[in-house]
Amino acid sequence: METLNDRLEGKQLELEYPCNWCYKVIASEKEALQNAVKDVINERLHKLTDSNSSKTGKYVSMNLDLLVHNxxxxxFIYDALKKHQDIKMVL
Incomplete structure (x- = not known):
């Protein structure tokens, strides 16, 4: 029996641009995460909202919502966030 993964294999996500996109950004500290987002997207209109914290409090995640043009x-935004020294992970 064919599964959904079988049908999706080799297919690329098709998006119509411009569109809203959400990145989940993970860092050690909330303030460092907020500053990193400012560094990457500068004055671009966005919404940054709390998501989760790890059980131990070692990591914090936030959702970054913004309009991407293409x-x-x-x-570019994904890579720039991922490369930032204060960001641990981007999903």
Missing amino acids: EDDRK
């Missing part, structure tokens, strides 16, 4: 824009 595939390159979406990937």
Whole structure:
């Protein structure tokens, strides 16, 4: 029996741009995360909301919602967040 993964294999996500996109950003401290987001997206209109904290409090995550204009824009923001020294992970 064919599964959903079988049908999706080799297919690329198709988006219509511009569109809203949400990145989940994980860091050690909330303030460092907020400053990192400012560093990456500068004055661009966005919404940054609390998500989760780890049970031990070692990590905090926030959702970053913003309008992306095209595939390159979406990937650029992802890569820039991922490379920032204060960001542990981007989903």
